[in-house]
Every structure is written in C-alpha cells, then in structure tokens.
Amino acid sequence: MIRIALAGNPNSGKSTLFNGLTGANQSVGNWPGVTVEKKSGRIKHHDFEAEVIDLPGIYSLSTISLEEEIASKYIIDSNMDLIINIVDASNLERNLYLTYQLLDSKAPMIVALNCMDIIQKKLDNIDIQALEAELQVPVIPITANKKQGIKELLSFIATFDYKNQTRDHRYSEPIENVITDFTSILGDRFLAVRFFEDGLKAIESANLKPESVNKILEAHRCAAGKFAIDFDMVLPNDRYDRIITVCNKVLTKSSVAYVSKTEKIDSILTHKWLGLPIFGLIMLGVFFLAFGPIGTTITNWFVMGIDWVISKIGAGVDSLGMASWVSSLITNGVFGGLAAVVGFLPQLMILFFFLAILEDSGYMARAAFIMDRVLRKFGLSGKAFIPMLIGFGCSVPAMTATRTLDRDEDRKVTTMIIPFISCGAKAPIYGVFAGALFFRYSYLIVFSMYLLGIIVAILSAILFKKTILKSASANYIMELPEYRSPTAKNTFLHTWERSKGFLIKAGTVLLGAFIIIWFFSYFGFVDGTFRLLADEEIEHSILGAIGKFLLPIFQPIGFDSWKSTVAILTGFIAKESVVGTLGILYGVTGNVVDNGTLLFEPIRAAFTPAQAYAFMTFALLATPCIAALSAMRKELNSWKWFTFAVAYEMIVAYLVSLVIYQLARLELGTFLSILFAIMVLAIVFFTIRRFIVRKGVVCGSCTSCGLKDECALPKKTEFDALLETKQKDDVK
Amino acid sequence: MTLRDILPGEQCIIKGIYVNNLRKRIIDMGLTTGTVITVKKLAPLGDPIEIHVRGYSLTIRNSEARMIEVDKIEAKR
Numbered sequence: 152m153i154r155i156a157l158a159g160n161p162n163s164g165k166s167t168l169f170n171g172l173t174g175a176n177q178s179v180g181n182w183p184g185v186t187v188e189k190k191s192g193r194i195k196h197h198d199f200e201a202e203v204i205d206l207p208g209i210y211s212l213s214t215i216s217l218e219e220e221i222a223s224k225y226i227i228d229s230n231m232d233l234i235i236n237i238v239d240a241s242n243l244e245r246n247l248y249l250t251y252q253l254l255d256s257k258a259p260m261i262v263a264l265n266c267m268d269i270i271q272k273k274l275d276n277i278d279i280q281a282l283e284a285e286l287q288v289p290v291i292p293i294t295a296n297k298k299q300g301i302k303e304l305l306s307f308i309a310t311f312d313y314k315n316q317t318r319d320h321r322y323s324e325p326i327e328n329v330i331t332d333f334t335s336i337l338g339d340r341f342l343a344v345r346f347f348e349d350g351l352k353a354i355e356s357a358n359l360k361p362e363s364v365n366k367i368l369e370a371h372r373c374a375a376g377k378f379a380i381d382f383d384m385v386l387p388n389d390r391y392d393r394i395i396t397v398c399n400k401v402l403t404k405s406s407v408a409y410v411s412k413t414e415k416i417d418s419i420l421t422h423k424w425l426g427l428p429i430f431g432l433i434m435l436g437v438f439f440l441a442f443g444p445i446g447t448t449i450t451n452w453f454v455m456g457i458d459w460v461i462s463k464i465g466a467g468v469d470s471l472g473m474a475s476w477v478s479s480l481i482t483n484g485v486f487g488g489l490a491a492v493v494g495f496l497p498q499l500m501i502l503f504f505f506l507a508i509l510e511d512s513g514y515m516a517r518a519a520f521i522m523d524r525v526l527r528k529f530g531l532s533g534k535a536f537i538p539m540l541i542g543f544g545c546s547v548p549a550m551t552a553t554r555t556l557d558r559d560e561d562r563k564v565t566t567m568i569i570p571f572i573s574c575g576a577k578a579p580i581y582g583v584f585a586g587a588l589f590f591r592y593s594y595l596i597v598f599s600m601y602l603l604g605i606i607v608a609i610l611s612a613i614l615f616k617k618t619i620l621k622s623a624s625a626n627y628i629m630e631l632p633e634y635r636s637p638t639a640k641n642t643f644l645h646t647w648e649r650s651k652g653f654l655i656k657a658g659t660v661l662l663g664a665f666i667i668i669w670f671f672s673y674f675g676f677v678d679g680t681f682r683l684l685a686d687e688e689i690e691h692s693i694l695g696a697i698g699k700f701l702l703p704i705f706q707p708i709g710f711d712s713w714k715s716t717v718a719i720l721t722g723f724i725a726k727e728s729v730v731g732t733l734g735i736l737y738g739v740t741g742n743v744v745d746n747g748t749l750l751f752e753p754i755r756a757a758f759t760p761a762q763a764y765a766f767m768t769f770a771l772l773a774t775p776c777i778a779a780l781s782a783m784r785k786e787l788n789s790w791k792w793f794t795f796a797v798a799y800e801m802i803v804a805y806l807v808s809l810v811i812y813q814l815a816r817l818e819l820g821t822f823l824s825i826l827f828a829i830m831v832l833a834i835v836f837f838t839i840r841r842f843i844v845r846k847g848v849v850c851g852s853c854t855s856c857g858l859k860d861e862c863a864l865p866k867k868t869e870f871d872a873l874l875e876t877k878q879k880d881d882v883k
Numbered sequence: 884m885t886l887r888d889i890l891p892g893e894q895c896i897i898k899g900i901y902v903n904n905l906r907k908r909i910i911d912m913g914l915t916t917g918t919v920i921t922v923k924k925l926a927p928l929g930d931p932i933e934i935h936v937r938g939y940s941l942t943i944r945n946s947e948a949r950m951i952e953v954d955k956i957e958a959k960r
C-alpha cells in the first residue's frame with residue numbers, strides 16, 4: 152500500500168483535508184499548532200487504497216520546535232511514496248516557501264491549493280495551469296472545509312503516476328555553483344541544499360567520515376565569502392525572489408479593494424486599551440456561563456432528571472429480590488458514583504462549547520499575543536498560554552500541546568505546571584462544595600479555585616526557571632490567522648468529542664474505579680467476620696481503615712473525617728471519582744428522591760466552609776489522575792523528572808491547603824479570609840516577579856549550525872543588546 | 884534604526900538581521916533583506932508587536948524586533 156504524507160504550513164487546512172479524505176474526525180482549529188502528533192488514516196477510491204499521514208504544520212524544513220522536527224524528519228527521512236503539499240491560496244507567498252523547499256527533495260509531490268473559496272470571495276484569480284508549469288508538479292484547487300475538490304483530488308491521486316515524476320528546479324548561478332561543490336562531497340543534492348541552509352545540523356544523521364566533515368567545512372568557509380549578503384539569507388532570498396515572480400505571473404488581484412473583517416475585529420479585540428479588559432471579560436464570561444446561575448440551573452434540571460431515573464431503577468432493583476450485595480453494588484456502587492459525576496455533564500459541555508468557539512474563531516492566537524508579555528515575566532512564551540488554556544478542559548491534550556513550544560526546557564516547565572490548572576474533571580468537586588456551602592457566592596468561589604490554580608502554576612514556573620531549568624528562554628514568534636466564523640458543525644463536533652471523552656471515561660475507567668471503591672467501602676470486618684456492610688457500617692470497611700490510618704496526615708489541612716481522606720485517595724484514579732466516592736460514602740442514593748441536589752445536604756452537615764475550601768484546594772493541586780500522569784511521563788520523557796514533578800505537586804498541594812486552612816480558621820473560617828489568603832499569595836507572586844532577571848542575547852542559530860567559531864553573521868554584542876533592553880524598559 | 888523604532892502604521896524596509904535565537908525562523912517567515920513591512924500595532928501590554936509582511940500578519944517580540952535593522956519609508960502624501 153502506498154503511503155502519502157500531508158505537508159504544509161500550520162493552519163493551512165491539512166487536518167480538514169485529512170478528515171475529508173479519510174472520513175475521520177481529527178481536531179481542526181483555527182490556530183497554529185492544533186495537530187501535534189502525526190495521525191494516520193486510510194483512503195479508498197474504487198480499488199485504490201493508501202495510507203495518509205496528517206503531520207503537524209511547518210513553515211520551513213529548518214525547525215525550531217519538537218513538533219516541527221517530527222514533521223520535517225518524516226518528510227526528509229522516511230521516503231514517502233507521495234507528498235501532498237497543502238498550500239493556502241489566500242496566503243500564497245509565504246506558503247510557497249515550504250513548497251520550494253520540498254521541491255528540492257526527490258519525493259514525488261502534488262500541490263493541493265486550499266481555501267479557493269477565499270480567493271473567489273476576494274474576486275482574485277489564480278491561474279492553475281501557469282502555477283503547474285512553474286512548480287512542475289500537478290496543482291489541484293480545493294476548498295477543504297466545504298469538501299469541494301476532494302473527489303477530484305482523490306481520483307487524481309488514484310491514477311497519478313507518481314513514480315515517474317520528474318522536475319528540475321535550479322537556483323541562480325552562484326548558488327548552484329556552491330550546491331554543486333557541496334553535492335560533490337555529500338553525494339546528494341537535497342542534502343547539500345539542507346546543509347547550505349541548516350549547517351552541520353542537517354548532516355548529523357548522515358554519519359559522515361571525519362575527513363568529509365572537514366572537507367565540507369572547508370567548502371562552507373570558501374562559499375560563505377562569495378556572497379554579498381549573509382550566507383544563511385542567500386537561499387531564502389533567492390527562493391522568495393522566485394516566489395514573487397511566480398505570484399506575479401499566476402495571481403491576479405481583483406481591482407475591487409477587499410476589506411478583511413479580521414482587521415476590523417482586531418481593531419477592537421487586540422485594541423491598545425480595550426484588548427486586555429475584553430480578554431478578561433471573555434474568560435470570566437465563559438466561567439460565569441458555565442458555573443454561574445445559568446450553568447447551575449441547567450445542571451439542576453439535569454440532576455432532577457437523573458434522580459427520577461435512578462429512583463425508578465432503585466425501585467426496580469429492589470423489586471427483583473436479588474442477593475443483597477447485588478442490589479448494593481447496583482444502587483450504591485454503580486449508580487451512586489455515576490449519577491454524582493454525570494450530573495455535571497451540562498456544565499462541562501458549556502465549558503467545552505465555549506473553548507471550541509474560541510479555538511475555531513482564531514481568538515486563541517490573539518490570546519497568546521495578548522498574554523505573551525505577562526507569561527514572559529514567568530519565563531514562558533505566549534504560546535504556552537494555549538496548552539494552559541487547553542488544560543482547563545483536560546490535562547492530557549494540554550500536555551501533548553506543549554510540543555508547539557520551541558525549547559525542551561519550556562516544554563518541561565509547562566508540562567509540570569499544567570496539572571495545577573483546573574481541568575474539567577475537577578469542576579464537579581467545586582460544583583458540589585461551592586453549591587452546598589457558598590450559595591450565592593458559589594461561582595466566585597469556583598472562579599477563585601481557577602485563579603488559585605493559575606497562581607500556583609505561575610509561581611511554580613518562576614521557581615523552576617530560577618532554579619532547576621535556568622537555561623530556558625522562551626521564544627515567541629507567531630502568525631495571527633484570519634478570523635473565521637466557527638461553523639456549527641465544527642463547534643458541536645469539538646464539544647461532543649470532549650464530552651464523549653468525559654462520558655467514556657465515566658463509563659469505563661471510572662465505572663471500574665467505582666466498583667472497586669464500592670467493594671472496599673461496603674466490605675469489611677465487623678466483630679471478626681468479613682461481610683457486606685450496611686450503609687451505617689461503612690466505617691468498618693477496608694477503605695475506612697485506610698482512610699483512618701492516613702487521617703492524621705491530613706488533619707492539619709482540615710480533614711476531620713476518614714471519608715474526606717478516602718475521597719481524595721480515589722481522586723488519583725480520576726478526579727471525577729472524588730465526587731462519586733463522596734456520593735457513595737454519604738449514601739447519596741438514600742435521599743435521592745426527596746432532595747434534588749444529591750450531595751448538598753450531607754456535605755453541608757459534614758464540612759465547614761474552611762474545610763471545604765481546603766479540601767477543594769488539595770483536590771485541585773494534588774497529583775492529577777492516572778491518564779494525566781501517563782501523559783506527563785510521556786512528555787517529560789524521563790523517570791527522574793516525572794518523579795520530581797509528582798513529588799513536587801503533592802508537597803505544594805499539602806502546603807497550600809495547610810496555609811489556607813490555618814488562615815481561614817484564624818478568621819473563624821469566613822470566606823473573606825480565604826480571599827485574604829489569595830491576596831497574600833498574589834503579593835508573594837508580585838514580589839518574586841520583580842526579581843526575574845532578563846536574559847541576554849545568545850547565538851541560537853549558531854549553536855544549531857555548528858559553525859560557532861567561524862560565524863560571520865552580524866552580531867550586536869551581547870552587552871549592547873542587554874544595555875539597550877534595560878534602557879528601553881526603564882523608559883517605559 | 885531597528886524595527887523596534889517604527890511606530891504602528893509606518894512602513895519600513897529590511898536592511899539586515901542581527902544574530903538572535905530566532906534568526907533563521909524570522910528569515911524563513913519571509914523577512915529577508917529588502918522586504919517591506921508594515922507595523923500594525925503593539926499588543927495591549929506594549930509587546931509583542933504585530934507586523935504585516937508578505938500578505939499576512941506576524942507577531943514577534945520587541946527583543947527580536949530590535950535585532951532587525953531597517954530603513955523607514957517616509958509616507959508619501
């Protein structure tokens with residue numbers, strides 16, 4: 152079976168085309184960096200079959216981040232049978248740059264010219280034949296998101312004689328001479344071009360003999376003197392010159408001036424004064440809608456519905472007259488746990504829905520743009536905002552998304568702080584406690600939990616950067632995509648995919664966890680015999696024993712019952728099960744019928760506001776669920792770092808809860824004192840912030856080119872640059 | 884003068900780029916010698932800046948903008 156790779160700039164529509172070709176439902180989003188791992192799928196057209204691989208987007212074969220490296224390596228090294236290069240026709244000049252890099256390779260290639268709808272809307276015109284003639288490869292116009300041209304593309308691929316494709320692209324005379332020199336040493340023209348651009352980094356994997364390396368370095372030295380402009384700008388300049396000629400030939404701009412709506416929208420959303428307040432309002436608005444009156448009301452209706460269903464099931468089970476442990480398993484273990492969790496689905500769906508809209512519209516990239524200045528203070532790039540924002544949904548994709556960051560250290564820091572961000576699965580915990588104990592202020596309390604998570608994450612980032620991961624210096628360079636109105640289909644697909652993930656987790660991992668928890672909590676030794684326990688006897692259960700054993704450790708942070716300890720323990724399986732366990736332990740099914748809001752009554756009886764807040768804090772900050780742990784292990788890629796991260800998170804969770812609980816108790820446990828605790832944290836954080844040292848300028852491109860000592864590129868001396876930075880910022 | 888000194892709304896032409904972490908990427912994104920760029924705006928907190936180059940919007944930090952040597956194009960009226 153032949154293998155086809157989809158390659159193109161970020162945000163050019165690769166995933167959309169991939170979905171169109173394979174019928175899959177890959178995440179599509181309007182910001183660079185949605186696809187961070189390669190995904191493969193299958194296409195079929197009559198009796199033609201092929202494997203298609205959706206790669207992360209790249210701007211250039213010279214890479215600066217891990218995800219780009221994955222894509223670039225894949226294209227360069229793995230001998231694909233065919234490369235479909237997706238080119239965003241509405242951004243032709245920049246997109247063709249990668250195309251020309253790809254054309255240097257020998258891989259068979261076709262160009263899918265995407266976003267033709269935008270060209271039509273602008274009343275521009277692209278001469279496809281002329282473009283084909285210039286690129287010497289087939290060009291097929293498509294509009295991926297409206298599924299136009301996909302069939303034509305499919306049938307073209309099916310019959311395309313890719314093995315016999317020939318093309319011959321030449322650079323200008325002096326460049327060709329250098330390439331010929333390099334080729335004679337390296338033995339391969341494509342490799343020679345890569346060496347021209349990327350230096351020694353490009354030939355690392357070629358395993359050259361030392362004398363060849365010396366030879367090629369000599370040739371490089373010799374060639375570098377021949378050009379009037381900087382050596383690393385020679386090829387890009389030539390390519391862009393060529394591209395401009397091509398664009399002038401094939402692209403006719405309409406005489407009617409096209410006013411893009413992006414400019415208009417951005418004149419408000421990234422406005423000098425309005426930009427930041429609007430950003431804050433949007434974020435607050437999302438949380439208000441999900442966790443404020445509207446979300447709560449919807450949840451209440453939903454829970455009432457569940458109550459009704461469960462009461463029917465309970466009655467049905469009882470009437471069957473099954474063994475007592477069976478009916479206990481069903482009503483207490485399965486439904487007791489599930490009902491408490493699933494009840495929060497509406498709120499999560501609202502949250503996911505708005506995240507989807509933010510992603511699809513293109514606002515995410517603006518958020519990174521607006522937040523960069525702030526995040527840089529913590530040593531992170533504005534781009535780190537995106538993984539952190541995804542972290543509000545779920546830590547697992549968030550950690551994967553850290554691959555868009557340029558540096559390994561940045562990725563480590565971001566991965567380690569993501570668990571502090573309050574994920575969707577933690578929301579039910581706040582829902583229960585805030586709803587039960589804080590009444591009118593409940594959404595403020597919920598918002599404060601989110602804030603606390605963010606503050607701890609930021610402080611940790613600063614700490615890491617100041618101590619163990621000093622070398623990190625987050626880079627930032629990002630394209631702002633055009634706004635697109637989010638399609639209903641895409642938004643609902645996104646919302647549904649994530650909600651489904653939640654439900655499936657509830658139905659599988661969690662269900663298993665609930666059954667185990669049920670067993671541990673409904674079986675135990677009473678008067679020397681091991682047997683099924685009644686609701687009142689849970690204290691004697693196995694879980695009860697563990698909880699009691701661990702209780703002294705948790706007492707300083709306000710836990711006064713083994714039930715809290717047990718609930719927290721089960722949270723390590725999945726955060727959702729904290730609420731589920733509380734449901735089981737407080738025998739929620741008992742008063743399902745007469746009380747609509749399942750858990751509120753028992754919680755009100757068992758927790759003071761201060762205890763509840765400390766409990767929520769610990770649940771928020773302590774080590775994440777199993778799924779997130781395994782993602783963390785994967786991204787950190789080292790047991791040492793992983794162990795460190797887990798230990799760090801546990802200790803931080805404990806300390807912060809301790810401070811909050813003790814402070815809250817001093818003030819008679821009022822909720823004002825909790826706000827006070829947050830303010831103290833904020834002051835600490837601003838103090839630390841002032842001490843962050845700025846970094847000088849390092850020769851980054853040179854370390855990667857491997858020609859450090861012979862670098863002939865223009866430099867501003869490090870001292871100069873530092874001085875200038877200082878002065879500029881002092882003026883401000 | 885560097886790109887950092889260009890005000891929003893003004894245009895300039897690139898003369899050269901000093902060595903910095905993102906030099907190669909900046910070049911690949913189309914900021915080669917002789918390219919005309921328009922500074923569109925500063926982010927609400929004054930940094931990064933948004934520029935218009937080769938038909939699209941790019942955002943870079945002041946620290947990188949300071950590494951790009953440019954000539955201002957005086958607006959013709």
Ligand SMILES: Nc1nc2c(ncn2[C@@H]2O[C@H](COP(=O)(O)OP(=O)(O)O)[C@@H](O)[C@H]2O)c(=O)[nH]1
Pocket residue numbers: 159160161162163164165166167168178179180181182183184185186208265266267268269293294295296297511635
């Ligand atoms: N107007 C228009 N938008 C498109 C087209 N194809 C994709 N998009 C949108 O472009 C954005 C990026 O798409 P995606 O497939 O995630 O790009 P990728 O980053 O290359 O995988 C999404 O918002 C899509 O809805 C098209 O043909 N026309």
Ligand SMILES: [Mg+2]
Pocket residue numbers: 165166167178179185186208
């Ligand atoms: Mg994608």
